[in-house]
Amino acid sequence: MDNIQTDVSGNSSPAVSEDLTTQTQLPEAPVVTPIEATPVPGSKTPESNLLAALHEERRIRKELEDKLALINTTTPSEEVYSDEGKLLSSKISSLEAKLEQLEEDKVIAQVRSQFPMLKELSNEFDEFRRDFPRHKMENVAKLFLNEKGLLEPVRKGLEKPTGGPRNPMTSEMSHDDVKNLRENNPAKYRDMLKKGLIKL
Numbered sequence: 001m002d003n004i005q006t007d008v009s010g011n012s013s014p015a016v017s018e019d020l021t022t023q024t025q026l027p028e029a030p031v032v033t034p035i036e037a038t039p040v041p042g043s044k045t046p047e048s049n050l051l052a053a054l055h056e057e058r059r060i061r062k063e064l065e066d067k068l069a070l071i072n073t074t075t076p077s078e079e080v081y082s083d084e085g086k087l088l089s090s091k092i093s094s095l096e097a098k099l100e101q102l103e104e105d106k107v108i109a110q111v112r113s114q115f116p117m118l119k120e121l122s123n124e125f126d127e128f129r130r131d132f133p134r135h136k137m138e139n140v141a142k143l144f145l146n147e148k149g150l151l152e153p154v155r156k157g158l159e160k161p162t163g164g165p166r167n168p169m170t171s172e173m174s175h176d177d178v179k180n181l182r183e184n185n186p187a188k189y190r191d192m193l194k195k196g197l198i199k200l
Contacts, residue, residue, distance in 0.1 A: 107137045115141050117150045173198060 081089060112118045118125050118141060125144055132140045145151035173181070178198055182189045192198045 111137050111141045114138070115145060115151075117145060121148070 112122075121144075125141070128144045129137070129140045132143075142151060178189075181192070181198075189198070
């Protein structure tokens with residue numbers, strides 16, 4: 001028994017031959033557990049309740065948007081500002097008014113330079129432009145002058161000629177035209193000779 005080997009523990013075991021192959025086991029297939037489908041929120045709710053909830057949500061949202069718009073548009077009361085804040089606020093508002101007046105004066109001066117007839121009618125124009133506060137000053141001036149009959153429309157006139165010779169056409173036929181007429185249409189050539197329309 002040469003093929004028997006002893007282990008360190010003293011047990012003997014048959015020798016393993018090199019040509020012997022061992023079988024490997026196939027891996028076990030994983031066990032798949034079916035996942036339960038979770039219902040979509042609101043899928044079990046009746047349609048009428050969904051519609052009612054949607055309308056309720058829209059109504060609440062509109063109320064909140066209205067409240068937010070009201071808060072944003074209302075000016076804070078005077079009690080919120082300190083004495084220094086009130087003083088600064090009044091100075092800022094007066095400076096803004098002066099700035100607006102300067103810009104308006106600049107625009108009016110520009111319009112009056114464009115339409116010199118407005119200088120004579122300045123008081124009437126000032127009253128007229130108060131009726132159109134949000135309109136462009138130039139358009140208001142044109143409307144005012146048009147109503148007074150002082151604004152004449154610009155007339156361009158006839159169009160300029162674009163083609164053709166500059167010299168007027170002569171009624172006489174050229175030598176080449178006479179030759180062409182004589183060779184191609186002799187009856188018309190003789191008729192025009194008799195009338196004196198062709199001069200040789």
